[in-house]
Amino acid sequence: xxxxxxxxxxxxxxxxxxxxxxxxxxxxxxxxxxxxxxxxxxxxxxxxxxxxxxxxxxxxxxxxxxxxxxxxxxxxxxxxxxxxxxxxxxxxxxxxxxxxxxxxxxxxxxxxxxxxxxxxxxxxxxxxxxxxxxxxxxxxxxxxxxxxxxxxxxxxxxxxxxxxxxxxx
Amino acid sequence: xxxxxxxxxxxxxxxxxxxxxxxxxxxxxxxxxxxxxxxxxxxxxxxxxxxxxxxxxxxxxxxxxxxxxxxxxxxxxxxxxxxxxxxxxxxxxxxxxxxxxxxxxxxxxxxxxxxxxxxxxxxxxxxxxxxxxxxx
Numbered sequence: 048x049x050x051x052x053x054x055x056x057x058x059x060x061x062x063x064x065x066x067x068x069x070x071x072x073x074x075x076x077x078x079x080x081x082x083x084x085x086x087x088x089x090x091x092x093x094x095x096x097x098x099x100x101x102x103x104x105x106x107x108x109x110x111x112x113x114x115x116x117x118x119x120x121x122x123x124x125x126x127x128x129x130x131x132x133x134x135x136x137x138x139x140x141x142x143x144x145x146x147x148x149x150x151x152x153x154x155x156x157x158x159x160x161x162x163x164x165x166x167x168x169x170x171x172x173x174x175x176x177x178x179x180x181x182x183x184x185x186x187x188x189x190x191x192x193x194x195x196x197x198x199x200x201x202x203x204x205x206x207x208x209x210x211x212x213x214x215x216x
Numbered sequence: 217x218x219x220x221x222x223x224x225x226x227x228x229x230x231x232x233x234x235x236x237x238x239x240x241x242x243x244x245x246x247x248x249x250x251x252x253x254x255x256x257x258x259x260x261x262x263x264x265x266x267x268x269x270x271x272x273x274x275x276x277x278x279x280x281x282x283x284x285x286x287x288x289x290x291x292x293x294x295x296x297x298x299x300x301x302x303x304x305x306x307x308x309x310x311x312x313x314x315x316x317x318x319x320x321x322x323x324x325x326x327x328x329x330x331x332x333x334x335x336x337x338x339x340x341x342x343x344x345x346x347x348x349x350x351x352x
Contacts, residue, residue, distance in 0.1 A: 102268075106268050106269055106270060107232075107267060107268065107269065107270060107271065108231070109230075109231045109232035109235070109271060110232070110267060134267055135264040135267045136239075136262070136263075136264055136266060136267055160262075161242065161261070161262035161263075162246075162262050184236065184239075184340065184341065184344070185337075185340045186236065186239050186240050186243075186333070186337040186340065187240070187332075187333045187336035187337050187340065188240060188243040188244075188333055189243075189329065189333065190329075190332070190333065190336070193243075195239045196235060196236065196239060198230075198232065198341075198344045199344065200344050201229070201230060201231070201344055201345055201346045202346060
């Protein structure tokens with residue numbers, strides 16, 4: 048089970064956990080923890096691998112910051128898994144989003160391994176999962192736009208959460 | 217790097233710039249490999265292993281593994297002409313844009329197109345940089 052104290056510390060280090068400054072922070076944190084536990088279980092069941100999100104801090108803080116974005120922490124387990132795979136370099140092949148006020152929504156993400164050997168499908172009916180989209184990076188290849196990568200918005204320099212200090216290692 | 221040319225690009229102040237560079241280069245060279253300037257291990261651009269390492273400040277991207285493996289023996293030559301890119305950058309600590317040096321053999325149309333894609337991608341990446349007013 049995810050350590051609540053460590054999670055709070057890590058979210059603070061992202062510099063973007065302003066939710067935790069507001070009333071109800073404990074409930075938010077508990078929800079994030081449950082979400083991470085669900086993600087770890089989902090990932091293990093689907094890919095047979097037990098992942099530890101805190102490992103990102105040890106080797107690649109920018110990816111850690113992206114994964115511990117409050118937006119990411121709010122995603123469903125399948126979409127967290129999609130984010131994890133994108134952070135690993137998987138290609139975004141296709142995205143379909145259906146959203147309508149007061150109606151069922153649907154997000155479908157297709158990823159492929161960088162070698163394009165197989166397609167992985169991720170689906171969700173949670174409209175909040177659309178938050179994933181705002182962190183997708185985009186690159187230009189032969190002048191053509193492509194989605195690639197998942198990123199955190201950088202906080203103010205010198206603001207809360209210097210990324211290379213006091214991180215759990 | 218005698219005989220090679222330096223090109224200066226400008227990147228936004230983001231800490232994961234090499235990731236963006238690698239993804240663009242991987243589209244050009246799907247079989248490309250990465251080499252940190254301070255290490256010896258060649259890592260395929262398509263390998264998840266690249267995600268599990270720190271962001272490098274100086275690195276090489278080769279078009280393919282055989283080119284990389286023979287580079288030390290051959291040096292720049294006709295056989296590997298324009299098949300290796302050398303990148304140098306430093307993460308901005310002030311919030312100012314960061315220069316990125318790309319060392320190439322020759323600015324052929326292919327390489328010029330790649331440099332143009334990289335600079336355009338850096339503009340895309342700028343949306344993840346800190347707000348300007350606070351970054352000065």
